[in-house]
Amino acid sequence: MSQKKSILLIYTGGTIGMFKGDDNSLKPFDFEKLTAEIPELNKFDIDLNAIAFKKPIDSSNMNPKTWLYLANLIGNHYQSYDGFVILHGSDTMAYTASALSFLLEDLCKPIILTGSQLPIGIRRTDAKENLITAIEIAATGNTPEVCVYFEYKLLRGNRTVKINAEHFEAFDSPNFPPLAEAGVQIKYHQKVNYKIGNPLKVHENMSSSVALLKLFPGISLEIVKSLFNSNCKGFVLETFGSGNASTNYEFLSAIESAINNGKIILNISQCLAGAVSQGLYETSSQLEKLGVISGKDMTTEAALTKMMFLLGQDLTVKELKRKLTNSLRGELT
Numbered sequence: 001m002s003q004k005k006s007i008l009l010i011y012t013g014g015t016i017g018m019f020k021g022d023d024n025s026l027k028p029f030d031f032e033k034l035t036a037e038i039p040e041l042n043k044f045d046i047d048l049n050a051i052a053f054k055k056p057i058d059s060s061n062m063n064p065k066t067w068l069y070l071a072n073l074i075g076n077h078y079q080s081y082d083g084f085v086i087l088h089g090s091d092t093m094a095y096t097a098s099a100l101s102f103l104l105e106d107l108c109k110p111i112i113l114t115g116s117q118l119p120i121g122i123r124r125t126d127a128k129e130n131l132i133t134a135i136e137i138a139a140t141g142n143t144p145e146v147c148v149y150f151e152y153k154l155l156r157g158n159r160t161v162k163i164n165a166e167h168f169e170a171f172d173s174p175n176f177p178p179l180a181e182a183g184v185q186i187k188y189h190q191k192v193n194y195k196i197g198n199p200l201k202v203h204e205n206m207s208s209s210v211a212l213l214k215l216f217p218g219i220s221l222e223i224v225k226s227l228f229n230s231n232c233k234g235f236v237l238e239t240f241g242s243g244n245a246s247t248n249y250e251f252l253s254a255i256e257s258a259i260n261n262g263k264i265i266l267n268i269s270q271c272l273a274g275a276v277s278q279g280l281y282e283t284s285s286q287l288e289k290l291g292v293i294s295g296k297d298m299t300t301e302a303a304l305t306k307m308m309f310l311l312g313q314d315l316t317v318k319e320l321k322r323k324l325t326n327s328l329r330g331e332l333t
């Protein structure tokens with residue numbers, strides 16, 4: 001006899017939970033209203049419960065504290081549910097998905113983040129489809145990892161980037177194929193070998209001592225040096241193409257002294273697709289020689305949150321560097 005699945009909806013904020021009030025202004029999430037607005041939710045043969053942040057936030061206000069709170073919330077409800085759907089603003093959804101993937105080790109249940117470009121009460125809203133399908137996917141249990149579902153595509157969370165502020169198709173994962181696509185049927189593409197069995201481990205620390213340095217032709221050396229001289233420990237360096245940077249002597253010296261001072265520098269590409277390959281060009285072999293770590297094909301969102309996560313653990317520098325180059329949760333190829 002198949003048991004009824006149970007799903008917990010967590011509303012953090014964002015357009016998806018907004019309703020037009022009588023005065024035409026947008027009002028935040030109310031689960032009763034949600035089910036009134038989407039009666040299809042009552043047709044699910046699923047136990048659906050919902051909780052909402054006391055003060056829902058625009059996703060621009062997400063930060064490591066909120067990610068730790070969310071990870072804990074899931075940890076506390078983990079045994080009681082088969083899956084989780086997080087309703088989240090789209091702007092920083094890729095960061096939250098990446099952060100949660102690192103914070104929740106040995107995850108065996110799906111966590112699907114979704115949102116929408118238009119509020120739920122609006123006629124042409126994309127919220128309905130996104131929400132209904134996200135719940136359906138969570139209930140199947142087919143993808144026991146942190147995912148983003150948006151506009152007919154299920155993407156690995158830590159491979160996801162927001163690519164469009166206007167189109168309904170707002171997300172993509174350029175370096176990893178979709179886990180599933182929703183058409184007439186939901187087709188699961190990836191044959192992922194999930195390691196199921198270990199108990200969930202919820203990590204409790206993240207460091208904010210990280211910085212993102214996006215290179216551009218003509219970048220001021222003063223700015224680069226002052227950033228490296230700050231008390232940040234980990235730097236994500238967004239370089240050109242396959243991981244290339246200026247060979248200017250002073251620039252490379254700044255990198256060298258930062259590394260000698262114990263800073264960790266992770267090289268990722270500014271390109272949406274493709275990977276860093278240090279040593280392919282002369283303009284990246286210097287970085288390799290100086291001890292810059294290749295972030296391979298990680299997204300900026302994954303690189304930053306992975307750095308925050310690893311710096312928050314009690315690791316030796318050697319261990320930290322090893323973990324940065326290896327895939328922990330499928331975030332790099």
Ligand code: ASP
Nearest residue numbers: 014015058059089090091
């Ligand atoms: N600014 C909103 C947010 O990210 C946009 C959205 O809800 O998609 O919270």
